Structures are given as C-alpha cells and as structure tokens.
Amino acid sequence: MSFSKTLTHWYSINKRQLPWRQTTNPYYIWLSEIILQQTQIKQGLPYYEDFVTTFPTVFHLAKANEAEVLKLWQGLGYYSRARNLHAAAKYVVDELQGVFPTNYKDLLKLKGVGDYTASAIASICYNEVAAVVDGNVYRVLSRYFGIYTPINSSKGAKEFKTLAQELIDVKDPATFNQAVMEFGAIQCKPKSPDCTICPFNNSCYAYSNAVIGELPVKIKAAKVSKKYFNFLVFLTPNQTTVLEQRQGKGIWQNLYQFPLIESEKGLTHRQLQKELETLDVLKGKNFEVSLYNKDEIVHKLSHQHLYTQFWIIEVDFNIEGAISVSEVEDFPVPILIGNFIENFNF
DNA sequence: AACCCGGGGAG
DNA sequence: CTCCCAGGGTT
Numbered sequence: 054m055s056f057s058k059t060l061t062h063w064y065s066i067n068k069r070q071l072p073w074r075q076t077t078n079p080y081y082i083w084l085s086e087i088i089l090q091q092t093q094i095k096q097g098l099p100y101y102e103d104f105v106t107t108f109p110t111v112f113h114l115a116k117a118n119e120a121e122v123l124k125l126w127q128g129l130g131y132y133s134r135a136r137n138l139h140a141a142a143k144y145v146v147d148e149l150q151g152v153f154p155t156n157y158k159d160l161l162k163l164k165g166v167g168d169y170t171a172s173a174i175a176s177i178c179y180n181e182v183a184a185v186v187d188g189n190v191y192r193v194l195s196r197y198f199g200i201y202t203p204i205n206s207s208k209g210a211k212e213f214k215t216l217a218q219e220l221i222d223v224k225d226p227a228t229f230n231q232a233v234m235e236f237g238a239i240q241c242k243p244k245s246p247d248c249t250i251c252p253f254n255n256s257c258y259a260y261s262n263a264v265i266g267e268l269p270v271k272i273k274a275a276k277v278s279k280k281y282f283n284f285l286v287f288l289t290p291n292q293t294t295v296l297e298q299r300q301g302k303g304i305w306q307n308l309y310q311f312p313l314i315e316s317e318k319g320l321t322h323r324q325l326q327k328e329l330e331t332l333d334v335l336k337g338k339n340f341e342v343s344l345y346n347k348d349e350i351v352h353k354l355s356h357q358h359l360y361t362q363f364w365i366i367e368v369d370f371n372i373e374g375a376i377s378v379s380e381v382e383d384f385p386v387p388i389l390i391g392n393f394i395e396n397f398n399f
Numbered sequence: 400a401a402c403c404c405g406g407g408g409a410g
Numbered sequence: 411c412t413c414c415c416a417g418g419g420t421t
Contacts, residue, residue: 090417130405167418187416
C-alpha cells in the first residue's frame with residue numbers, strides 16, 4: 054500500500070469533526086487557517102466560532118474597524134494575524150469584488166497568507182495539487198523517512214516541501230493534506246506517540262531504529278531575555294484612567310495598555326516614585342502610589358519573559374484624554390493587561 | 400538567512 | 411522546567 058493510501062485510510066477512520074471541515078467556502082477555510090497558525094485547535098476553536106458569528110461574510114469583516122477585529126482576537130496572540138486578516142478582507146472586497154483568489158499563486162498575494170496557508174486553501178477549496186508543510190508534516194515525514202535536516206533551516210524547508218509535493222495524492226490533494234496534518238496531531242504526536250497502533254509501524258524509519266525522540270531535528274532557539282514592565286494605572290476623581298495605544302513596530306502593535314515604564318530591573322516603590330516625578334502629567338501635583346501586585350507577574354513569550362508590576366496612582370485632579378473606567382474593557386489589550394483588568398475592581 | 404511576533408497546554 | 415503549536419513578515 055502506498056504512503057498516501059495508508060494515510061488517507063487512517064484519516065477516514067480517525068478524523069475529528071470540525072466546523073471548517075463541513076465547508077469548502079474559501080472565506081471560512083481562510084479564517085480557520087489564519088486562526089490555527091501556531092495555535093492548537095482546542096485554543097482556536099472558540100475564536101473561529103466568534104469570528105464566523107460576528108463576521109459571517111468577508112464583507113462584514115472588511116466593514117469592521119481594526120480595533121473591533123483586534124478585540125475579538127484578544128488573547129490569541131500573534132496580533133499581526135488579526136491586522137493582516139482585516140487588511141486582506143478589505144483587499145478582497147475593494148479590489149476583487151469580494152471574490153477570493155482561486156489558486157495558490159494569487160492567494161499568496163493576500164496579507165498574512167504564506168506558502169502554508171495558500172497551499173491549504175488552494176487544495177481544500179479548489180483541489181489544487183499544492184502540498185502543505187506545517188509542524189505536523191515536518192514531524193511525520195522526518196520520522197517516517199529518517200530525515201535529520203533541521204526543519205527550521207532553509208535547506209530543511211525546501212527538502213520537506215519537495216518531498217511532500219512528491220507524496221501528495223494528485224487525485225485528492227485536499228484529503229491528503231488534511232490527513233497528514235491530522236495524523237501528525239493525533240497519532241504521530243511530538244511526545245510519546247503510541248507507535249504500537251500506528252499503521253506505519255512496519256515501515257517507519259524512526260520506529261524501526263528507535264529514534265522517535267530524536268526527530269524532527271530543530272536548531273535550538275536563543276535564550277530568552279528578561280524585561281521589566283511597570284504599568285501605571287491612574288485613578289482620577291471623575292472615575293477615569295489612562296490608556297495608550299502602542300505605536301511602532303514591536304510587540305502588541307496597535308493594542309492598548311496602561312502607560313508603561315520599562316526598567317533594567319524590578320523597581321522599588323522609591324525608584325518608581327522618582328521616575329513618576331519626571332512625568333509631565335504629575336509635575337508639581339499631588340499623587341499617591343501603591344503597588345498592586347507584591348510579587349512580579351511573569352508573562353512568558355517565546356523569546357522574552359516580562360516581569361510585570363502594576364502601580365496604582367491616585368491623583369486629585371482630572372487628566373485630559375483619560376477614559377472612563379467603565380469603558381476600559383472595550384479596548385483590545387494584551388492578555389497580560391486583560392487579566393489585570395478582570396481582577397482589578399475599578 | 401536571521402529575527403520578530405503571544406499565549407496556552409502537555410509532559 | 412522544556413517543548414510544541416495546522417506560520418508569516420521584515421530586515
């Protein structure tokens with residue numbers, strides 16, 4: 054039996070029922086694929102439901118404000134996905150009369166759609182023979198064929214893409230693509246897969262040679278850096294506080310936050326007091342500072358750990374541009390801020 | 400080719 | 411703790 058036949062047979066028996074498997078409408082497939090980038094199904098599923106309900110068509114999505122889209126995305130991470138999603142929706146509506154591109158090459162022109170996503174949509178919606186290569190595919194192929202090329206190298210990317218393109222069932226690329234990924238997610242799991250029930254256990258290189266744990270090979274990432282964040286939660290007499298929109302290129306672009314003082318190390322009450330005295334809003338004014346969280350809240354990202362303190366600053370004057378505390382929860386914020394807002398009783 | 404971008408869950 | 415996730419954009 055061929056690799057493809059064994060795989061798709063396994064898939065026909067073991068696949069999960071998921072909402073985006075009930076359709077080939079490119080809008081829904083695209084939505085699901087963007088949401089599922091670097092995101093597990095369990096985490097992404099509720100967001101998919103929310104987006105489909107709130108924006109039932111690409112026209113609804115295109116018509117929304119970016120902040121609304123970011124708000125719905127809040128907590129999923131990699132917020133450039135949400136910004137690109139919105140931009141691509143506007144592009145499809147404004148330039149393509151609301152009709153999605155119908156092939157790999159044109160799908161690539163959408164913001165946020167790269168090789169993987171274009172291949173997924175082209176194969177699932179239009180039966181184009183375009184092999185997908187994601188984390189699951191890397192794992193399945195590296196183990197089955199015994200490939201030690203690092204998957205996060207350009208050489209590895211090419212090698213696995215070529216191999217997947219050779220293996221794909223040209224008669225049913227949609228099923229093949231989804232089958233490899235589902236197989237990687239359910240059977241050929243990253244850790245301690247049950248190879249005794251695997252349909253490939255008589256031909257898999259890694260199983261035969263007892264090297265499941267060594268594959269796939271990945272180049273180690275650099276060590277995580279530490280950052281120290283001090284958020285300033287102002288409280289004014291008229292029940293307002295200050296939120297700023299993050300500008301520029303970095304993390305959490307276009308999301309909102311409390312005014313931030315970044316420091317080399319965790320600040321003491323005294324050190325923060327000194328910093329505050331240099332701020333224009335507080336110069337020569339009365340204010341009272343208290344630390345909300347005694348222990349630093351550590352927010353862990355892939356490459357940095359954010360040691361965070363929230364400082365409550367009560368002032369006896371009103372601040373221009375401040376917003377009512379009752380509206381705070383309407384703004385899209387990083388989950389680090391969102392958790393604080395939820396716990397803090399304004 | 401290297402680096403940046405979140406957050407959650409499994410083991 | 412460490413590792414992984416149905417990746418893409420920018421430089």
